[in-house]
Amino acid sequence: MRVKGTLQSALYRLYDHRIVRRIAPGEQVPRHVGIITDGNRRWAKEFGTTTEHGHRMGAGRILEFLGWCEEIGVEVVTLYVLSKENLARPAEEVAALTDIIARMASDIADRETASVQLVGDLGMIPEPLRSQLIGAQQRSASGEPTAKLLTVNVAVGYGGRQEVVDAVRSWLTEERAAGATLDEALESLSEACISEHLYTRGQPDPDLIIRTSGEQRLSGFLMWQSAYSEFYFCEAYWPDFRRTDFLRAVRSYGQRNRRYGR
Numbered sequence: 001m002r003v004k005g006t007l008q009s010a011l012y013r014l015y016d017h018r019i020v021r022r023i024a025p026g027e028q029v030p031r032h033v034g035i036i037t038d039g040n041r042r043w044a045k046e047f048g049t050t051t052e053h054g055h056r057m058g059a060g061r062i063l064e065f066l067g068w069c070e071e072i073g074v075e076v077v078t079l080y081v082l083s084k085e086n087l088a089r090p091a092e093e094v095a096a097l098t099d100i101i102a103r104m105a106s107d108i109a110d111r112e113t114a115s116v117q118l119v120g121d122l123g124m125i126p127e128p129l130r131s132q133l134i135g136a137q138q139r140s141a142s143g144e145p146t147a148k149l150l151t152v153n154v155a156v157g158y159g160g161r162q163e164v165v166d167a168v169r170s171w172l173t174e175e176r177a178a179g180a181t182l183d184e185a186l187e188s189l190s191e192a193c194i195s196e197h198l199y200t201r202g203q204p205d206p207d208l209i210i211r212t213s214g215e216q217r218l219s220g221f222l223m224w225q226s227a228y229s230e231f232y233f234c235e236a237y238w239p240d241f242r243r244t245d246f247l248r249a250v251r252s253y254g255q256r257n258r259r260y261g262r
Contacts, residue, residue: 028254030207032076033069034222034229037062039213039237046237052096057239059104068246070113070150076203078119078153080221087124087157094126102132105154109140113149116140119199120158121166129156153200160223167197167224200225208253210246212238228260 037058044054062079069077081101087094109116116137122130133156140148171193175185195201205225209218214235218226232249234241 029073030230030250030253031074032078032204032206032208033074034078034080034206034209034226035065036080036209036211036219036221037238038211038215040239042213043237043239051093052100054239055097055100059100061239061241062104063107064243065241065246066108066111066114066150066152068243072247072250074150076151076153076206078155078200078206078222080155080158080219082120082125082156082158083219084121084124084157084159084162087126098126098129101154101156102129102136105133105136108152108154109136111140114140114152115148115150117151117153119153119155121162122157125157151203153203155221158199158221160218160220163199164194164224166199167194170197194224198224205229208232208249210234210249212236212241228258230256230258 040054040058041051042054043057044051047054062081066077081104082097086097089097105116108114116133118133118137122134125133133154171189172185174197175188180188200222205227206222206229208231209221209226209229210232211218212234214233216233222229230253232252234245234249236242236245
């Protein structure tokens with residue numbers, strides 16, 4: 001069994017190397033990758049282990065995934081790790097999940113090449129997770145900016161509809177502070193106004209969005225930003241998501257003809 005596993009690993013490495021060689025530089029590599037890390041609980045159930053263990057395995061896979069992204073030159077990654085709906089799960093699971101997310105964000109902040117940006121409604125995130133996440137964001141921002149190759153958006157307490165509502169509210173507040181009347185504000189409203197007040201403002205929209213576990217829906221993830229994104233759905237549960245799966249997604253993206261609705 002061990003010999004078989006070693007041979008299989010060697011074949012995967014060879015296959016990965018061939019895929020990387022076929023990925024052309026520049027436009028074929030997505031600048032921004034969104035990832036819906038789905039399937040931790042089902043993975044745990046299938047393997048007869050605890051839900052908490054499934055989430056911990058998923059967090060470990062995220063750290064590996066960021067390394068894969070850095071390897072091929074991805075600039076921005078958005079991790080969908082805790083939705084608004086997830087906070088309604090049993091208290092014991094939420095407590096374990098928030099602890100895992102806090103540790104994961106801290107580990108990302110400790111990477112010299114990555115910076116953490118929080119994406120979501122921080123007001124609904126329970127303490128001490130909120131303070132820990134803010135601390136990780138501040139710590140990652142204190143390093144040498146030129147060394148930061150990858151921006152990692154950690155989507156926690158996130159809802160796509162709420163993000164659009166918050167963007168409109170932020171824009172209206174800004175217009176009111178500038179002395180504009182409601183009619184003047186509405187007259188100037190544009191898509192750019194909304195984009196400039198999203199959680200991801202200043203970043204490119206996601207080129208590629210990957211969802212694991214076989215589900216084929218966005219579940220409210222980056223609803224505004226994903227208008228022209230390419231999607232890739234993978235059958236593997238997130239803890240089983242391999243470098244090979246990621247490279248296949250990137251290769252699929254590179255083979256598509258993006259028309260941006262034209």
